Amino acid sequence: MTPAWRRYVRPQDFVWLLFFSALAIFGPERAPVVLISLVALGVVHALEPHIGSIAALVLELALCYPIIYPGGISSSYFIVLVLPVISASTNFGLLGAALSALAACAVYLSMILLLPFRNQYLPGEERPEVVLRALFFLVVGFLTAQLAQASRNEARKSQAAAEKLAEANRHLEEAEAQVRRTDRLAALGQLTAGLAHELRNPLGTMKTSAELLARKVSSDNEIAREMAEYIQQEVDRINSLITRFLDFARPRNLRLEKTDLHAMLDHAIKLFDREKSGAAASVTVFKNYSPDVPPVRVEAELMAHVITNLLSNAAQASAPGAVVTVKTRLANTADGHMAEIAVIDRGSGIDPKQLESIFNPFFTTKAEGVGLGLAIVSKIVDEHGGQINVESTVGEGTVFRVYLPVAE
Numbered sequence: 001m002t003p004a005w006r007r008y009v010r011p012q013d014f015v016w017l018l019f020f021s022a023l024a025i026f027g028p029e030r031a032p033v034v035l036i037s038l039v040a041l042g043v044v045h046a047l048e049p050h051i052g053s054i055a056a057l058v059l060e061l062a063l064c065y066p067i068i069y070p071g072g073i074s075s076s077y078f079i080v081l082v083l084p085v086i087s088a089s090t091n092f093g094l095l096g097a098a099l100s101a102l103a104a105c106a107v108y109l110s111m112i113l114l115l116p117f118r119n120q121y122l123p124g125e126e127r128p129e130v131v132l133r134a135l136f137f138l139v140v141g142f143l144t145a146q147l148a149q150a151s152r153n154e155a156r157k158s159q160a161a162a163e164k165l166a167e168a169n170r171h172l173e174e175a176e177a178q179v180r181r182t183d184r185l186a187a188l189g190q191l192t193a194g195l196a197h198e199l200r201n202p203l204g205t206m207k208t209s210a211e212l213l214a215r216k217v218s219s220d221n222e223i224a225r226e227m228a229e230y231i232q233q234e235v236d237r238i239n240s241l242i243t244r245f246l247d248f249a250r251p252r253n254l255r256l257e258k259t260d261l262h263a264m265l266d267h268a269i270k271l272f273d274r275e276k277s278g279a280a281a282s283v284t285v286f287k288n289y290s291p292d293v294p295p296v297r298v299e300a301e302l303m304a305h306v307i308t309n310l311l312s313n314a315a316q317a318s319a320p321g322a323v324v325t326v327k328t329r330l331a332n333t334a335d336g337h338m339a340e341i342a343v344i345d346r347g348s349g350i351d352p353k354q355l356e357s358i359f360n361p362f363f364t365t366k367a368e369g370v371g372l373g374l375a376i377v378s379k380i381v382d383e384h385g386g387q388i389n390v391e392s393t394v395g396e397g398t399v400f401r402v403y404l405p406v407a408e
Helices: 011-026 032-046 053-074 076-114 127-216 222-249 261-275 278-282 300-317 373-383
Strands: 257-259 284-288 296-298 323-333 336-345 387-393 397-405
Touching: 011 032, 011 076, 032 053, 032 076, 053 076, 076 127, 127 222, 127 387, 257 261, 257 300, 261 284, 261 300, 261 323, 261 336, 278 300, 296 300, 296 397, 300 323, 300 336, 300 373, 300 397, 373 387
Parallel strands: 284 323
Antiparallel strands: 257 296, 323 336, 336 397, 387 397
């Protein structure tokens, strides 16, 4: 955990504090104004993040003047002018370096005006020293700006690399989840297919026996006739359930055709409107189609089944009279450009703990559900070379996104 003092004091401020302390202790001038100005200069530099770089630069240049003033053009304290030059070069780039270096030169060279009026010139042996000091500010500003720019470039490259790595990790996690889901579906599909075929033979025998029993039982034996009818009804219900199992397990020979996505969605929405009942009957479907979505290669009837299933789930999760949105767009995914279909509701949402399991066979949150609807949907989308994922917030709603390869 970062200590509280780190929010106000930077590590480099200690270096500058050591520098100003050395100037105060070993410097040639011990005048109070010099010592006070040195302390103020250190404080201003430490407060730079809080008062702003421009204000700190102006104050630093102003404080450098009384520090250099007692020694004039020959003052050993000329070195303090490096501080505003470095600050400006770091914060404002090459232009800031040039302007701050020129300002430092101006402050330093203004000390020539303090020479005695009658001797207002520099001795010949001091002129090279003055020129070298002025050039020193320019070189320091230029090199600092170059180093700061290189540091910023490296920081940008590191940030870009980190973002790419995070994106790659996200895609990898999605791919791993897809592979796990596919493996589970394949294993359960094989198990379901074998079990369903084994169950159908005894169920056929049970139904035939119940029908014979109903015909042979005398008309006055109401209990026996009623039991025979119950047996037939339950056998029919189990047969229907087995048919759904086989729909999930049976490998399909897809008849992929170039299909207009929006026409397929309109057909699916009409099927949903015709079949909806109960609380879902008052739900309205709103279309938000993007005109730039190209055709897709799908088996239209199967994909319409996917959409009606998603619409049915969205309607059941929504309040009466709610709106379910079907939205399309051309999405840029890890597998290239794909057509995205989003089914959006503002219903009860899904518990985050259940999101990983909702595409698993036999997982359901409905009291009378079997848990094969979304498993079949996921299998159909996978067989088309597409992807399906879900985003949900409890109490706010759910978005199912189906990605389909576009037709060449």
